[in-house]
Amino acid sequence: MSRTLVAFHAHPDDEALLTAGTLAKAAAAGHRVVLVVATDGALGLTSDDLRDGLGDRRLTELARSATAMGVARVIHLGYADSGMTGEIPADPPGGQRFGRATTEEAAQLLAAILREEHADVLMSYDAAGGYGHRDHVKVHEVGARAAELAGTPRVLEATVPRELLTRVISCVGHFYRFPADFDLGVYERAFTPRAQVTHRIDVRRQIPAKRAAMAAHASQAAADEGADRTLALFLRIPRPIYDLVFGREWFRDPAHTGPVSDDIFAGLP
Numbered sequence: 258m259s260r261t262l263v264a265f266h267a268h269p270d271d272e273a274l275l276t277a278g279t280l281a282k283a284a285a286a287g288h289r290v291v292l293v294v295a296t297d298g299a300l301g302l303t304s305d306d307l308r309d310g311l312g313d314r315r316l317t318e319l320a321r322s323a324t325a326m327g328v329a330r331v332i333h334l335g336y337a338d339s340g341m342t343g344e345i346p347a348d349p350p351g352g353q354r355f356g357r358a359t360t361e362e363a364a365q366l367l368a369a370i371l372r373e374e375h376a377d378v379l380m381s382y383d384a385a386g387g388y389g390h391r392d393h394v395k396v397h398e399v400g401a402r403a404a405e406l407a408g409t410p411r412v413l414e415a416t417v418p419r420e421l422l423t424r425v426i427s428c429v430g431h432f433y434r435f436p437a438d439f440d441l442g443v444y445e446r447a448f449t450p451r452a453q454v455t456h457r458i459d460v461r462r463q464i465p466a467k468r469a470a471m472a473a474h475a476s477q478a479a480a481d482e483g484a485d486r487t488l489a490l491f492l493r494i495p496r497p498i499y500d501l502v503f504g505r506e507w508f509r510d511p512a513h514t515g516p517v518s519d520d521i522f523a524g525l526p
């Protein structure tokens with residue numbers, strides 16, 4: 258039976274890092290996959306020469322990533338990036354920063370898409386918002402409310418088992434100097450404890466699609482001379498380690514009971 262999966266993300270490139278394998282796997286199995294981003298990611302880090310028009314550039318990169326994953330439709334919910342640090346900047350002309358939108362109003366927009374698509378599954382974020390970016394925390398809140406409004410049967414919170422993440426990061430730290438935008442401490446209170454993970458998806462066969470999705474976000478691997486970026490670092494990890502780290506994806510379904518599942522659509526009405 259063909260299902261519809263709507264994946265809700267904060268910024269272009271989040272879909273590639275956390276969920277590309279699962280989205281590509283669902284699409285390859287003949288399910289309809291719809292990708293929604295809250296913001297255009299215009300405040301993401303990049304090199305100075307890419308700063309102008311970064312939002313448009315990142316939406317173009319997102320379209321390329323979507324093609325690599327077999328996504329049927331891409332939608333920008335219309336909000337502006339809230340940025341990571343300090344106060345939320347002033348709204349851009351004619352726009353509103355996602356962090357300043359009310360959860361209810363953003364959830365109404367997402368719920369309209371869930372209804373139109375007859376979504377079986379909404380993919381969202383864990384309550385920590387992954388590593389804690391305010392737009393990611395907001396995705397969790399908006400996603401939960403939108404699914405409630407639209408009556409979407411299943412919400413899967415994309416995450417990583419916290420214990421695995423901290424172990425891998427400290428291991429990688431023996432071989433690589435971490436880039437300037439990397440804060441190890443963040444990961445000790447980020448994402449989800451392993452005991453709360455309900456779905457573990459094997460995406461080893463989707464690694465080429467996942468690497469292509471990551472590589473599509475070229476602006477996010479770019480930095481000024483002397484700097485380095487997390488995405489660029491991930492793509493340089495030797496394949497055996499990359500496959501170990503990125504060959505599985507994890508989710509938490511707050512309503513799930515029983516053993517960890519390997520199929521995001523199993524048991525749906």
Ligand SMILES: [Zn+2]
Binds near residue numbers: 267268271393
């Ligand atoms: Zn993000």
